[in-house]
Amino acid sequence: MDITGEILIGNASVSAGETFRAVNPATGATIEPDFSSAGPSEVEKACALAADAFDAYSETDTETRATFLETIAANIEALGDALVERASAESGLPLARLTGERGRTAGQLRLFASVVRAGDFLELRVDPAQPERKPAPRPDIRQRHVALGPVAVFGASNFPLAFSVAGGDTASALAAGCPVVVKGHPAHPGTSEMVGRAIRDAVKSCGLPEGVFSLLTGPSKELGGALVSDPRIKAVGFTGSRAGGLALVDIAGKRREPIPVYAEMSSVNPVFLMPAALEARGEALGKAFIGSLVMGAGQFCTNPGLVFALEGPALDRFTAAAATALKDSTAATMLTPGINAAYKAGVDALTGNEKVSLVERGQGGATENACQAALFVTDIDAFLADERLQDEIFGASSLIVRCRSIDDMRRAAQHLEGQLTATLQLDEADVEAVRPLLPVLEKRAGRILANGWPTGVEVNHAMVHGGPYPATSDSRTTSVGSLAIRRFLRPVCYQDLPDALLPKALRESEAGALPRRVDGILQTR
Incomplete structure (x- = not known):
């Protein structure tokens, strides 16, 4: 795959703004090509596309969404040695470490595909009407979890694959039904572009709206601030320094509509x-x-x-x-x-x-x-x-x-x-x-x-990679493991809606298709 240095906004590849280059930290030498720096215009276009894609993407069926995640994983693996070689040149990390990290990246995408197929992330609940109940009838009340909206993800410096463009934040947001706009880390722009193109190819081959994914590149702090400030962004995933995370929390909190920032920041373990x-x-x-x-x-x-x-x-x-x-x-x-x-x-x-x-x-x-x-x-x-x-x-x-x-x-x-x-x-x-x-x-x-050591984080259903401030900005969540999907969901309940107007997963005709609680009792498939 050729690396062009272009910004990926939906299906478009854009050259704009000032340029920058990656630096090999082992030698100090710059690495070709020149990369375009996104500005306000590119943020506007990416966020508009994400907002346009949200309604359709958030209502995709579980099989379509799971297949999309698996396709991303397969596309990343298909990049072969070129991906880990570029990541090593941009990060100084050894090839063996990055080969393992690529496996982790593909593995967590497939983990979230299995979560989506299982359907329990929707947390369907049904309390059927009781018209004869005394002293007052009970209405029919049904609940599901829905996607928050477009999510901004910030790539991390220390994991150019597993915590970056297709890392855990992106995987869990896409699994939840949220389009993603990634702010790629400027230390590994070539690696980011390669993975970004793999995701974009998956969007196309799965027939999804182009705004499901965009990648913005650039070294400026203003780019990240503009992305978090955009009113169409509804949540943020971040891994980095305490200063960087708190700056984003401050921006998000001062918006007309404040949004959650899930920032992993500082820990001495x-x-x-x-x-x-x-x-x-x-x-x-x-x-x-x-x-x-x-x-x-x-x-x-x-x-x-x-x-x-x-x-x-x-x-x-x-x-x-x-x-x-x-x-x-x-x-x-x-x-x-x-x-x-x-x-x-x-x-x-x-x-x-x-x-x-x-x-x-x-x-x-x-x-x-x-x-x-x-x-x-x-x-x-x-x-x-x-x-x-x-x-x-x-x-x-x-x-x-x-x-x-x-x-x-x-x-x-x-x-x-x-x-x-x-x-x-x-x-x-x-x-x-x-x-x-x-x-x-x-x-x-x-x-x-x-009787172990904290380095090394297993990606599974029980893992918690989070903690009280300043380890993270929200101790109720995790950025690793299947529970991470909850960050990008919110509950909605429907009272006395006709069956034909209910979301498909909550209709009576769908009983047994996905796990649901009926009168508090869990019913599996």
């Missing part, structure tokens, strides 16, 4: 090393911890940026093992020069904090934007006194907090901001010590895991 586990396997835990920390240069939203443990010989052994593993770790290329600069600034701030000590640095790198990993240590009193010590450093940096007691660990958990994850390393002897900690972690995190 604390790890709690419980005493028995630390005593029994401290060295192994130290090595495994570094494996999670340096994976992908630490550029995961679930990277373990804080570790809490009781001070003593067991923690000393953990720290020594972690330091040895870190010293031997190679420096991976970071996604962009800007991310690398922000990482260095965060590490420098910790290095200059008199209450924090440097444990070890990883190897330096030969590439232009290599991430030299860093491990620091402080004590519980300093951590509780300085809010800056729980700030996210996006990259392979972590802080060990030495605690005096289990109560210190619980106080630390209470002190934390909202998180995507909280991890417990525990043995059987730790169960009673963990028990009072769990209610605190439930208030702080969207996913609590034991």
Whole structure:
């Protein structure tokens, strides 16, 4: 597939505005071709097409919509090695990692296809009329969930496939029946265009309205602001920095019609090393911890940026093992020069904090934007006194907090901001010590895991990739897993409508076609 640098607005390919190029973060060299930057005119056209497509697309039957999602997945796979090679050139990520990410992207599209076919996402409910009920008759009331409207999706820098143009936000919005306008991330515009064309081809081959999908490119913040401000956009999906997410939340809240922004923003993903586990396997835990920390240069939203443990010989052994593993770790290329600069600034701030000590640095790198990993240590009193010590450093940096007691660990958990994850390393002897900690972690995190590491997010029905602020802007949702479809739906009920006027799924003739609750009792097919 040729990459042209054009903006994709429905069926049209548009060259407009100023141009920019992708940058290879490993070398600093620019990559052809020139890409057009979308402006207000392109936002207007894309949003108008999306609004025009909404009524027809939102009422497509479940089989049509599921087939569309599966066609997108097949089209992405058909791009072959060219897609992962371009993504690697634009992100610095290794080919093996991106090959796996492509599989995840196709897999989550197919997951949502299965959700759509199952039909339970509509949450059909029927309370039939009871005309003889005393003291007053009950009307016939039926409910379904409907799509919100066109959705703006912002591609993420750290997952150029799975959280980008055809990522989870796009897949779940399309599954819900919402047309999507994607603001592609400027760090990987060629990758974005390739995937965007794969989606557009699926729109055409499935006979759907052209406005179901558009891709706007450009490096300016004004482009994102204009998209969120457009009155035809009814919801936003975003993965990125806290500053970026809050800016979009502010824009959306000041609209004449405020809209939801589902922003995944900031998390340090604390790890709690419980005493028995630390005593029994401290060295192994130290090595495994570094494996999670340096994976992908630490550029995961679930990277373990804080570790809490009781001070003593067991923690000393953990720290020594972690330091040895870190010293031997190679420096991976970071996604962009800007991310690398922000990482260095965060590490420098910790290095200059008199209450924090440097444990070890990883190897330096030969590439232009290599991430030299860093491990620091402080004590519980300093951590509780300085809010800056729980700030996210996006990259392979972590802080060990030495605690005096289990109560210190619980106080630390209470002190934390909202998180995507909280991890417990525990043995059987730790169960009673963990028990009072769990209610605190439930208030702080969207996913609590034991004897694993937070990097790596399974895409399935039970996953929650979300959490209290500032991990996300709305803790009631998830951006990964089948539950993500709920972000782009709302309930509508119909009272005493003639059967002929009811939505097809709620008609009596359709009873048994899709799952529904009748008088509160679930009836499956």
